[in-house]
Amino acid sequence: MTEAVTLDGVIEKAWAGHRINQTEALSLYSLPLEELGALSDRRRQLAKAKAYDGRGNDIVTYIVDRNVNYTNVCNVYCKFCAFYRTEKDSDAYVITFDEMDKKIEETIALGGTQILMQGGHHPKLSMQWYLDLLSHIKSKFPQINIHGFSPSEFIHFREVFGLPLEEIISKFKAAGLGSVPGGGGEILVDRVRQRISPLKAMSDDWLSVMDVAHRLGLASSATMMFGHVETVEDRIEHLERVRAQQDKSKGFTAFIAWTFQSENTKLKAPTVGAHEYLRTQALARIYLDNIPNIQSSWVTQGPEIGQVALKYGANDLGSIMIEENVVSQAGTTFRMGVADMQRLIKELGYEPHQRDNWYHLLN
Ligand code: SF4
Numbered sequence: 001m002t003e004a005v006t007l008d009g010v011i012e013k014a015w016a017g018h019r020i021n022q023t024e025a026l027s028l029y030s031l032p033l034e035e036l037g038a039l040s041d042r043r044r045q046l047a048k049a050k051a052y053d054g055r056g057n058d059i060v061t062y063i064v065d066r067n068v069n070y071t072n073v074c075n076v077y078c079k080f081c082a083f084y085r086t087e088k089d090s091d092a093y094v095i096t097f098d099e100m101d102k103k104i105e106e107t108i109a110l111g112g113t114q115i116l117m118q119g120g121h122h123p124k125l126s127m128q129w130y131l132d133l134l135s136h137i138k139s140k141f142p143q144i145n146i147h148g149f150s151p152s153e154f155i156h157f158r159e160v161f162g163l164p165l166e167e168i169i170s171k172f173k174a175a176g177l178g179s180v181p182g183g184g185g186e187i188l189v190d191r192v193r194q195r196i197s198p199l200k201a202m203s204d205d206w207l208s209v210m211d212v213a214h215r216l217g218l219a220s221s222a223t224m225m226f227g228h229v230e231t232v233e234d235r236i237e238h239l240e241r242v243r244a245q246q247d248k249s250k251g252f253t254a255f256i257a258w259t260f261q262s263e264n265t266k267l268k269a270p271t272v273g274a275h276e277y278l279r280t281q282a283l284a285r286i287y288l289d290n291i292p293n294i295q296s297s298w299v300t301q302g303p304e305i306g307q308v309a310l311k312y313g314a315n316d317l318g319s320i321m322i323e324e325n326v327v328s329q330a331g332t333t334f335r336m337g338v339a340d341m342q343r344l345i346k347e348l349g350y351e352p353h354q355r356d357n358w359y360h361l362l363n
Helices: 006-015 022-029 033-048 097-109 125-138 151-162 167-176 191-196 201-214 232-249 274-287 305-313 338-347
Strands: 058-062 065-069 115-117 145-148 177-179 220-226 252-259 292-296 316-319 352-353
Touching: 006 022, 006 033, 006 151, 022 033, 022 232, 022 274, 033 274, 097 115, 097 125, 125 145, 125 151, 125 167, 125 292, 145 274, 167 177, 167 316, 201 220, 201 232, 220 232, 220 274, 220 292, 232 252, 232 338, 252 274, 274 292, 274 305, 292 316, 305 316, 305 338, 316 338, 338 352
Parallel strands: 058 316, 058 352, 065 115, 115 145, 145 177, 220 252, 252 292
Antiparallel strands: none
16 A cells, blocks of 8 residues: 655655655645745755756856747647638748848847747648758858757658658758757647647657657757646646656756737637746646756746746746747737846846757856
8 A cells, every 4th residue: 555645745755856746746736835936946956956067056047049930821720829820811921041041140140049940830841841941041050059840840740741750850950950849748638639739749749759859869848838728637747748758768958838828819718827837837847857957938927927937946037039929929928138138037146147959058
């Protein structure tokens, strides 16, 4: 018979840095917010103690990059998305190489080191179009990391190109792809995915892309979009799936959670506020004992809550986001420059440092 662990026992376990299970995570979720925050801050300290020559707990990082959505044409029609268009819409687009060059030149001029390149699931673009785009960018801007194509895009490519994931991802990597964003993770529970994005990659598919990418040497992030139709148990199941995948393939550099933004979307669901955001992020830091970095989401929460989130398990403020289209179409339009970001970090007593995709410090 398994011995029942008291809430105090779970708190002690988490404080000591031990792995907790799903039942224990659920019990921690009901702690007063400040207590859960303190526990997550403790886990952040344990996770980052050895980073950056032992200065990991004095430092908060950020990246300067640009979101480039290469097309808004998409045949997946997620209910929470306000960005997609059909091919027939008058404002449907596919980026030209010249437009891409201009965006990257502006990014470099602003001190950016990366583009986060994602798109709708265009039904007609060929594999050669993507390979040409990647090699064009890489040959012209070798210093820029292409953080591109979320798992659901790769699942879409597998269907459209009729090739195995290994072959597609290898070819993309050879053409210049540097790392894979964790977009489209939403909640890795198929019952939830069926309700919010029934045509998009299901949980096993999402994880299988990450598995292949990691095996081929491409690092990625893991994400969670919550606060819609899922339960807290579903969020914890999501964390469990991410942690189990990380035990296996070890390629997640960071975890980012954000709340559903409802404006202009078809999904009718009550959204959650800052309190629940902080609580969920804190729990993620405690649960994900094998992922070193947690990014706060100022883009959806605003700079102030993004800052507070640094005391709820996060050690990174994410990107300054030179351009953001998807969340802004859903009504969220927070903006921040490098100076604002540095100020927010310093106000809490940390040193701000720009980083690259692999969390190496750049200054
Ligand atoms: S979230 Fe992505 S996959 Fe879903 S409809 Fe929007 S662009 Fe398409």
